[in-house]
Amino acid sequence: MSNIQTKIEEELIQARQVCDISGGNSKECAAAWDAVEELQAEASHQRQNKPKTSLEKYCDDNPDAAECRLYED
Helix, strand or coil: CHHHHHHHHHHHHHHHHHHHHHCCCCHHHHHHHHHHHHHHHHHHHHHHCCCCCHHHHHHHHCCCCHHHCCCCC
């Protein structure tokens, strides 16, 4: 996760530089900020992935166990 945070910081710096050079309303500036937003969205998605519970891990290792049975209605 820290790797993506580092990349976000780098893209932020680059976006600011691009906007300073080409202007805040330029296509280059908009594209640079789009790259920042995409990285931030990816970081958000990675944070949403929750680690498996002990039961989920157990069921991965023992799919035939009674505790791991799935019933359909």
